[in-house]
Amino acid sequence: MYIVNMxxxxxxxxxxxxxxxxxxxxxxxxxxxxxxxxxxASRVTGVSCKTIFTYLSGKENPKVRVVIALADHYGxxxxxxxxxxxxxxxxxxxx
Numbered sequence: 001m002y003i004v005n006m007x008x009x010x011x012x013x014x015x016x017x018x019x020x021x022x023x024x025x026x027x028x029x030x031x032x033x034x035x036x037x038x039x040x041a042s043r044v045t046g047v048s049c050k051t052i053f054t055y056l057s058g059k060e061n062p063k064v065r066v067v068i069a070l071a072d073h074y075g076x077x078x079x080x081x082x083x084x085x086x087x088x089x090x091x092x093x094x095x
Contacts, residue, residue: 021083023067024058030074030081045069 031041038052045052045066054060062070071078076088 021086022058023061023081023083024056026081026083027052027070028056030070030076034074041070044073 027041031037038049038056041052042049045062046069047062047066051060055062055066067078067081070076071081077085079085080088
């Protein structure tokens with residue numbers, strides 16, 4: 001068993017977008033880009049830090065309300081979080 005400092009900042013990402021299309025990769029990337037911690041993501045979503053780490057490890061997928069809360073907070077689309085698109089902010093139509 002090991003102890004994780006949940007308030008430790010995650011280092012800045014080395015890639016502009018997450019390498020994979022899995023939720024855990026997208027969540028990890030968002031935390032890195034914004035300099036947020038798992039504890040902060042826990043407060044934003046209303047789930048425990050342990051649950052956030054379960055998402056980050058890829059062992060479990062979040063409920064819809066968690067995906068929506070994260071997308072709203074970080075200004076990304078749910079499709080991006082779920083790996084359906086590589087564009088975090090979505091596409092805009094210009095008329």
